[in-house]
Amino acid sequence: MMVKGRVVRVKKSEGQRAKNEIKSLGLFDEGRVIRSDGEYVYIPVKGGAVPEKYEVVRRGLEKRERREGFRELLVGRFGEEHAKGVLSSYDVVGNIAIVQVPEELREHEGEVGELLLRGDKKVKAVWKKAGGRGGEFRVTKLAHLAGEKRSETEYLENGVRMKLDLRKVYFSPRLSYERKRIVGEVGGAEDVLVLFAGVGPFALEIAKACPSAEVVGVELNPDAVEYFEENIKLNKLENVEVVLGDALGAAKGRFRSWADRIAMPLPMGSEEFLEAAFAAAKPGCTVHFYRMVERNGGVEALEERIEKAAEKSGRNVEFVFEKEVRPYSASTKQVVVDFRVT
Ligand SMILES: C[S@@+](CC[C@H](N)C(=O)[O-])C[C@H]1O[C@@H](n2cnc3c(N)ncnc32)[C@H](O)[C@@H]1O
CATH class of the missing domain: 3.30.300.110 (Met-10+ protein-like domains)
Structure with a gap:
């Protein structure tokens, strides 16, 4: 449908610059569509003072059909x-x-x-x-x-492309901000171990942003590992590897005392794996530990359990950060607790 109204008419060569200025002055009329002919561009404007250098005419322009979201x-x-x-x-x-x-x-x-x-x-x-x-x-x-x-798709998060099948693997886009935070924490040439790595979001994002880091993901689901491998190629990364297997076995075996940083995104059951973190941690290693906890007092109780597990493994911990990652239910929330192991 055509709607007649105020329009700025400018030479085509001036069109882009004029459009930007009119938009920045808050004069652009979003309700109508810009048109051009061989010589001129017609920019719809609302009421208000248009700079004198512009020629204002009345002209019919098509109404912009607003699609409902x-x-x-x-x-x-x-x-x-x-x-x-x-x-x-x-x-x-x-x-x-x-x-x-x-x-x-x-x-x-x-x-x-x-x-x-x-x-x-x-x-x-x-x-x-x-x-x-x-x-x-x-x-x-x-x-x-x-x-x-x-159910297979490709997803872009924090600059990393990931292929995955939502019926075969775990994936949640809701942790994208948290992954960005962890990437920002990695300081250069670190050895980073991601236990429960899935199709690789934490590991791939760290590897891409920190080329001097060596990153390893450990994952039990063969489908997730296959996608992880494909995603390494998709992003042309050479400093990340995925290992198919159990987190505890890998941490106590090949990766014993290997890691400067460990991420443990298994919020429903990761406490039994604290032993894995202490086995793989070099002195000074930072662990990012995810867990569902009770809203009331859940974090304090969790920190106590982490201290006890550290003691059992002959290690000490210092808590450096904690926050709610996302709400889960009325009485529970997912948190991350970062601690340093000595
Ligand atoms: C909550 S998902 C997190 C996946 C991924 N980090 C992400 O954020 O998309 C937990 C993952 O741990 C894997 N997993 C469960 N038990 C494991 C174990 N013992 N060792 C290694 N991976 C395990 C599951 O298959 C699943 O992919």
């Missing part, structure tokens, strides 16, 4: 209250979305999937969580909701 579509269809549960819990990894459909929307779940495809053009497949994370590999059970029936 997933949030607007969902709220419009089911109301704010019902939409809330879906909006706070869905994730997009590459071009695949994972949603959690609350009980009250269960009979409309197919429609929720279709709205996601419509509202977020990069999403090509929608899956719903059909159970919690299960088994040793912590893989989420998924059921197909809409779009392509595909």
Whole structure:
């Protein structure tokens, strides 16, 4: 639809510069689309004083069709209250979305999937969580909701490309800020051990940002290891390696007293593996330990357990940092505790 209104007319060669200036002055009219002919560019402007150097004319320009996003579509269809549960819990990894459909929307779940495809053009497949994370590999059970029936995707995080299949491996994009923090902590030529490495997000991001670091990931799920290997090639990295196997075995074997830094992103059960951290840690090693804890007093209790485990392994620990990584439930949260081992 054409809408007539105020338009700045400039020579084509001046178009980009004029558009930037008009936008920076807050005069650009987002409701209409810029057009050009052989000689001139027509830039829609709102009311307000346009600098005198510009010629202002009245002209019809096409109305910009504003596409509604997933949030607007969902709220419009089911109301704010019902939409809330879906909006706070869905994730997009590459071009695949994972949603959690609350009980009250269960009979409309197919429609929720279709709205996601419509509202977020990069999403090509929608899956719903059909159970919690299960088994040793912590893989989420998924059921197909809409779009392509595909669960393999490529995802870009902190400059690193990762291929993965959400039905075969654990992956959560919600730790991307935390991974960025750890990358920022690595100081040069360190030996970094990532236990429970998955498809490699922590290890690959450290290796890419710190070319003088030597990084090793240890992972038990053969599918995750296969993707990790592919991701090393995808990012052309030469300072990172993945080892298929058990974290404790690797830490007590090949990597005994090897690491300057250890990341342990296994929040549901990593305490039994503290022994692994103490076996692999060089004196002065920093450990990033992830854990679900009770909101009330959970961190203090965890630190006590870490101290006890250190004592058992004949080591000392100094706590250097702690924070909530993400909320988990009303009474629990995921935290990271960083400690130095001597
Ligand atoms: C919570 S996931 C974290 C994956 C990855 N670090 C990430 O952030 O995407 C935990 C991973 O540990 C792996 N795992 C479980 N037990 C293990 C063990 N004993 N040794 C090595 N890896 C293990 C699982 O297969 C899973 O991929």
